[in-house]
Amino acid sequence: MNTSIESASLSRENAEETMELLWSRVRQRGDLPGFSKVVGAIIGAMHDDDDREFNMTKTVLQDPALTQKVLRLANSAMYSVFGQGINTVSKAVIVLGTEAIGHLAIGLKLIEDLAAASTDSAVARMEMEKAVLAGHLARHLASSAGTRDAEEAVVCAMLHSLGRMMTTFYLYDRWQRMQECRIESGLSEEQAALYILGLSLDEIGRQVAQQWGLPATLVHTMREVTPEPVSEPLGHADWLAALSTLSSQCASVLCANDDTSDKTLATLAHNYAEMLGLESAAVLTAVNSAQQTVAEEEPVVVRPLKRVEFDKSLLVHRHAGKPADATLILTRGIADIRGALHAASISQLMTMALETVYQGLGFGRSITFLRDIEQAQYAARMYFGDVMQEMLPRLVFGDAYQPDVFHAALANDKMIFIENAQDPAFASKVPRWWRQAFPTVRSFMVLPLTVNRQPIGFLYGDWNGSRPSAKITQSEAALLDELRMLIVRAVEQRRQMEASWTRKML
Secondary structure, three states: OOHHHHHHHHHOOOHHHHHHHHHHHHHHHOOOOOHHHHHHHHHHHHOOOOOHHHHHHHHHHOOHHHHHHHHHHHOOHHHHHHOOOOOOHHHHHHHHOHHHHHHHHHHHHHHHHHHHHOOOOHHHHHHHHHHHHHHHHHHHHHHHOOOOOHHHHHHHHHHOOHHHHHHHHHOHHHHHHHHHHHHHHOOOHHHHHHHHOOOOHHHHHHHHHHHHOOOHHHHHOOOOOOOOOOOOOOOHHHHHHHHHHHHHHHHHHHHHOOOOHHHHHHHHHHHHHHHHOOOHHHHHHHHHHHHHHHHHHOOOOOOOOOOOOOOHHHOOOOOOOOOOOHHHHHHHHHHHHHHHOOOOOHHHHHHHHHHHHHHHHOOOEEEEEEEEOOOOEEEEEEEEEOOOHHHHHHOEEEOOOOOOHHHHHHHHOOOEEEOOOOOHHHHHHOOHHHHHHOOOEEEEEEEEEEEOOEEEEEEEEEEEOOOOOOOOOHHHHHHHHHHHHHHHHHHHHHHHHHHHHHHHHO
16 A cells, blocks of 8 residues: 555544534535425425325425426326326325325425535536436336336435535545545545545435435435346335436436447446346436436536437337236236235226236337216326327327227227237228327227226227237236226225215215
8 A cells, every 4th residue: 555545544534523524514514505404394294194295285385496396297197197287286295195295305405405505516516417317317217117106216316426415515625535545546436435534425325314314215225236136026125226326327427428428328227227127228218318308407407418329229118029928927917906906096006007017018008098077088197108298188089989999999898909900901990099199009909997887998008010019818818807807896896985985974
């Protein structure tokens, strides 16, 4: 070890001294302006058993920017199973839940306060930009994985590097000594942090998060996860930790603007895809989408980045077609639904059913259409896969009978599978709205949901021409019929309970 390393080793602060110095400077300079106070109110509202929905509404309404973002999210396709047109935060809190609102609020406040606080430090500013970019990457990756916990994934990814942000902002002199140590000795960043700070950057982040009272699951994700083969799906917290690690590493690569960024990102995608239940192509597609989102939505917070381009052949959708173990996936999904029948809401059961269809058959897209009796129409309310936001207003049609496959399936209460929708002889059997919205679809399925002989909606899924040709087998059709009957029975039971309660009230 050379003299400079010995000097750095002798002079390094131990962990307690480092944290004492950090909190001393926080008191001197002011906490990330107002962040910890707002977070405290949000966390308090999330854990208030007495009236959490009211307190969360009150907390959100105190911040106009947060109010608008909450309403925009509540009216987005991802959360619109209860219908769109939500105009009040109180209803948004009911629809989204206090957990989703809380995670959204924490993420928004972090972006606002870091953007305002880090302008005097180029390094701190860079770390803030990486965190914001990591959040966008996490949202697109979570969407690719078909999870509705996107806001939780976003805030976990943004706070994944909290230790780095706090160190570069409040302990910049120590940060500089770390970099000097790395240059002189060739140590890794973690080794240099242990020499100079007495603890890792991840440990600093976790201690800060605990001091702020952030949720334990979030604190658990603030660690680097090494990619490795997995024999079974990761638990929720471990999955978030792996997703946050990948998002943060991809953000660092994108911000570096290196000529080899595309190759590095491809390697990261390959290494982490299996752990996240994704294919590497889906990871690269999410990275591509996140770059576009940041350029459009965060021009003030994140400086313009050099766009990393990928080989177009790599930017494919997640599913290459129907999986070989389709029957097994459908069976497991149905088992999950059956186990949740009594505890889950109808919307949660609908989500599970749609995910089971989407994953089990490897559809390019799966959509839940629900009937609105007052509007006399069916409309898309929930989806996974290749559905663009601007497409949703077109996915609506009247409930009056028309001679097409959709009304035929609903009228007869039987699944319909169309193997070759591009056959010219079949053109008159599909409605105009479908042809305009999905011109490249080769095969599709309509699975009706009928309660007391009245259709309430249907599940739709399709394969387009870029995927291998496939059919729905007899055994798979039987499983799909079992799935829809579980949902139908759950709706019937809820309606009977509501009718019983009404009679008792009268």
